[in-house]
Amino acid sequence: xxxxxPLYEVFVRGKRGLNHVHVxxxxxxxxxxxxxxxxxxxxxxxxxxxxxxxxxxxxxxxTRDEKDPFFAPSADKVYRHPTFYDIPxxxxxx
Amino acid sequence: MTSTGxxxxxxxxxxxxxxxxxxxxxxxxQRIEPRxxxxxxxxxTLIRQIAQHAHSEIIGMQPEGDWITRAPSLRRKxxxxxxxxxxxxxxxxxxxxAETLGxxxxxxxxxxxxxxxxxxxxxxxxxxxxxxxGVIGWFVDGAAICNQVPLCRCSYGPYAxxxxxxxxxxxxxxxxxxxxxxxMMRGTDAQRAMVQDAVDRWWWPSLMMFGPPDDxxxxxxxxxxxxxxxxxxxxxxxxxxxxxxxxxxxLGVTLPDPELSWNxxxxxxxxxxxxxxxxQRVIKGDGPRNAERVSRRRAAHxxxxxxxxxxxxxxxxxxxxxxxxxxxxx
Amino acid sequence: xxxxHVYLSLAEGHDDSDARWAFGTGFEDPLHGVDQSVPEGTxxxxxxxxxxxxxxxxxVSAQRLAQWCTAAPELEExxxxxxxxxxxxxxxxxxxxxAGQVDGTGRGEDAYAYFRDADAFRNVRLAELPNGDFAxxxxxxxxxxxxxxxxxxxxAVTTSDPVLAAIAAKGVKELAYHRQYAAEWAVRxxxxxxxxQRRMRxxxxxxxxxxxxxxxxxxxxxxxxxxxxRQVTDAAGLAWPExxxxxxxxxxxxxxxxxxxxxxxxxxxxxxxxxxxx
Numbered sequence: 001x002x003x004x005x006p007l008y009e010v011f012v013r014g015k016r017g018l019n020h021v022h023v024x025x026x027x028x029x030x031x032x033x034x035x036x037x038x039x040x041x042x043x044x045x046x047x048x049x050x051x052x053x054x055x056x057x058x059x060x061x062x063t064r065d066e067k068d069p070f071f072a073p074s075a076d077k078v079y080r081h082p083t084f085y086d087i088p089x090x091x092x093x094x
Numbered sequence: 095m096t097s098t099g100x101x102x103x104x105x106x107x108x109x110x111x112x113x114x115x116x117x118x119x120x121x122x123x124q125r126i127e128p129r130x131x132x133x134x135x136x137x138x139t140l141i142r143q144i145a146q147h148a149h150s151e152i153i154g155m156q157p158e159g160d161w162i163t164r165a166p167s168l169r170r171k172x173x174x175x176x177x178x179x180x181x182x183x184x185x186x187x188x189x190x191x192a193e194t195l196g197x198x199x200x201x202x203x204x205x206x207x208x209x210x211x212x213x214x215x216x217x218x219x220x221x222x223x224x225x226x227x228g229v230i231g232w233f234v235d236g237a238a239i240c241n242q243v244p245l246c247r248c249s250y251g252p253y254a255x256x257x258x259x260x261x262x263x264x265x266x267x268x269x270x271x272x273x274x275x276x277x278m279m280r281g282t283d284a285q286r287a288m289v290q291d292a293v294d295r296w297w298w299p300s301l302m303m304f305g306p307p308d309d310x311x312x313x314x315x316x317x318x319x320x321x322x323x324x325x326x327x328x329x330x331x332x333x334x335x336x337x338x339x340x341x342x343x344x345l346g347v348t349l350p351d352p353e354l355s356w357n358x359x360x361x362x363x364x365x366x367x368x369x370x371x372x373x374q375r376v377i378k379g380d381g382p383r384n385a386e387r388v389s390r391r392r393a394a395h396x397x398x399x400x401x402x403x404x405x406x407x408x409x410x411x412x413x414x415x416x417x418x419x420x421x422x423x424x
Numbered sequence: 425x426x427x428x429h430v431y432l433s434l435a436e437g438h439d440d441s442d443a444r445w446a447f448g449t450g451f452e453d454p455l456h457g458v459d460q461s462v463p464e465g466t467x468x469x470x471x472x473x474x475x476x477x478x479x480x481x482x483x484v485s486a487q488r489l490a491q492w493c494t495a496a497p498e499l500e501e502x503x504x505x506x507x508x509x510x511x512x513x514x515x516x517x518x519x520x521x522x523a524g525q526v527d528g529t530g531r532g533e534d535a536y537a538y539f540r541d542a543d544a545f546r547n548v549r550l551a552e553l554p555n556g557d558f559a560x561x562x563x564x565x566x567x568x569x570x571x572x573x574x575x576x577x578x579x580a581v582t583t584s585d586p587v588l589a590a591i592a593a594k595g596v597k598e599l600a601y602h603r604q605y606a607a608e609w610a611v612r613x614x615x616x617x618x619x620x621q622r623r624m625r626x627x628x629x630x631x632x633x634x635x636x637x638x639x640x641x642x643x644x645x646x647x648x649x650x651x652x653x654r655q656v657t658d659a660a661g662l663a664w665p666e667x668x669x670x671x672x673x674x675x676x677x678x679x680x681x682x683x684x685x686x687x688x689x690x691x692x693x694x695x696x697x698x699x700x701x702x
Contacts, residue, residue, distance in 0.1 A: 004198065004199070004200040004402075005402065005405065005406065005498070007193060024186075024187055024190045024191075024256070025190040025193060025194075026186060026190065026500055027199060027498070027500065028500065029402070029405035029406050029408065029409040029612070030405070030408070030409040030412065032608055033405065033500075033608065033612075036504065036604070036605055036608065037500040037503070037504065039601075040500070040503045040504045040507050041183055041186055041500065041503050044507075061129060063129050152499065155493065155494050155502075156494050159493045159494045162490040162493055163487060163490050163491060163689050163690060164689055164690065164692050164693050165693070165702075166538070166693040166694040166697065166700070166702045167534050167538075167694065167702040168483075168513065168516065168517050168520075168533050168534055168537050169517075169702075170702050171490075171513060172510060172513050172514065172517070175486075175490060175493075175506060175509060175510055175513065176506075176510055178493060178506070179502070179503055179506035179507070179510070182499055182502040182503050182506070183503055185499060186499055186500065186503070189499075224693050224702075274702070277701060277702060278700075278702070280701075281697075281699075281700045281701050281702075282697065282699050282700050284697060284700070285697065285700050390494060390495075391494075393495075394494060394495045394496065394497070397495070397497070398496065398497025398498055398501075398558070399497075400497075400617070400619050400620060400623070401497035401498070401501075401558045401613070401620070402497060402498055403616070403617055403619075403620075404612055404613050404616025404617045404619070404620030405612045405616060406616075407615075407616040407617045407620075408611070408612040408613075408615045408616045411615060411616075412615075
């Protein structure tokens with residue numbers, strides 16, 4: 001299945017004054033599609049939010065332990081979801 | 095060959111250290127995150143479980159989705175449409191969590207439509223009347239909530255976070271189901287009969303949603319040690335029965351189990367034994383609707399291939415055009 | 425979160441900030457603060473008929489979108505198509521409710537949706553045509569959303585009925601998104617592969633004959649909407665076909681053979697239990 005759309009990571013600003021927070025991922029063929037999909041999937045038609053999408057492969061992420069070559073074979077796919085960020089409880093919709 | 099031996103033992107030492115770190119994280123009730131080291135078994139168990147869960151959401155759209163076009167009021171139509179849409183959303187949150195473990199959604203979809211991966215057996219039962227929409231909300235979503243609320247504390251971070259979202263939305267699903275049944279029970283005789291008939295058909299399959307009895311559930315202990323699973327199948331089943339019995343009384347329906355009774359000593363309801371051979375048959379693919387569910391998913395996937403390919407082709411052309419423009423400008 | 429009691433733990437924090445978790449809670453009432461009395465001097469029969477016609481377009485379109493459910497080409501499109509269907513269903517309910525207030529019968533939304541026969545429906549025929557492939561559905565959505573957006577933008581400021589104006593104002597935001605979604609897909613499919621280009625050309629040829637009837641009552645809109653459609657087809661590398669319109673008009677109750685089966689399905693349960701409440 002080489003035709004599969006690439007993976008995008010989605011970041012949503014829940015309301016004004018808050019940071020964008022990572023909410024998950026989705027597949028889309030291009031940036032415009034990723035934005036419309038993110039709106040439909042992660043914000044369900046509510047206004048006052050701002051969305052960032054970025055191709056997962058464009059995210060550089062740190063590792064918990066730099067001695068990770070031993071699990072490198074799987075790491076080439078795990079980069080996809082650098083969900084390192086603690087999400088504050090008061091951010092709705094996360 | 096000595097150098098290989100040395101490397102191997104160094105690798106072993108690191109492996110041991112990683113494993114200790116992993117075990118300590120689990121012991122402290124902290125979350126494992128995608129780039130952490132994890133045992134192969136942990137990764138595989140999670141991928142299997144999350145994929146099955148995602149498939150269940152997607153296949154689970156079908157039995158109720160069939161009623162969107164026929165829902166008997168515009169309010170019910172909107173609620174049901176939104177609910178089935180939520181299920182697509184839940185499937186996507188879950189596939190997203192599985193992909194953090196190195197799985198590919200395309201591969202998982204292939205596995206589903208080729209019958210290599212399972213989904214919840216409950217969705218292989220038919221939905222002949224509109225009362226089924228209500229009973230699915232009440233029983234199936236109620237059982238799903240019992241199963242899923244503990245998963246919000248699952249040791250794997252992305253799965254736990256996906257479940258928080260799912261559970262919040264799922265509670266509305268259950269409420270809409272119960273509310274529909276309440277309305278129908280206050281309606282005509284025909285409506286009341288429809289509700290009781292649906293209750294009779296869905297009760298036992300719903301109890302089977304929690305999986306086989308504990309003494310016949312080989313992988314449970316390991317999943318519990320890894321804190322993927324927090325409660326045993328039988329504990330969750332008991333919780334569901336205890337929760338549902340008083341609701342059935344409120345509704346005025348009879349649960350089809352003559353052995354159902356309150357056990358003062360245990361502080362729980364006693365109930366009969368589901369027909370486990372039926373569960374095995376349905377899991378193996380002989381349920382009333384197995385073939386139809388999978389073939390519909392396959393058809394949608396295959397008939398959509400030209401659309402997905404067109405979008406990919408357009409994105410590639412756009413990228414090439416942008417490059418050309420930039421090249422010309424430089 | 426404790427899971428000792430599943431309901432308690434789910435109920436935690438179900439205040440207003442959680443309203444966005446699911447459909448059906450915490451959404452704003454679009455008619456909040458709008459005077460719902462019928463303005464003096466209104467031709468009530470005409471206003472009611474107009475609300476019904478716009479409601480019929482939305483209901484029939486939502487029904488077609490619901491038929492895509494579990495059949496969309498990708499899971500993300502399931503969510504998107506359902507969002508659009510839900511928006512249109514919401515418009516239907518508001519418009520039918522207004523019709524019931526205005527025509528003096530006090531009928532509720534379900535009376536219009538479930539207990540009128542096909543010959544009483546006044547939707548445009550483009551809405552009732554079967555879904556066809558994704559290219560056809562996208563092309564139809566592009567046309568209907570472009571037209572309805574242009575119409576609602578005008579209604580929001582010109583209609584003398586404050587309720588219809590409020591419904592239109594709410595609809596404008598929704599329809600702008602529907603049009604964007606359809607336009608993006610039309611461009612992708614038109615530009616994509618040989619197969620998708622062929623399917624888009626077929627879809628345009630099938631849709632074009634039904635475009636004329638959209639403008640019978642609102643001729644001045646035609647140029648604006650056609651300009652939008654041409655802009656999209658240009659970007660998609662396609663041409664807007666010049667074809668003869670199919671005679672007849674859905675607004676007069678002329679329908680294709682496809683409306684009766686659509687309504688039979690939609691109304692089946694409600695009509696089987698006419699005494700029931702749901």
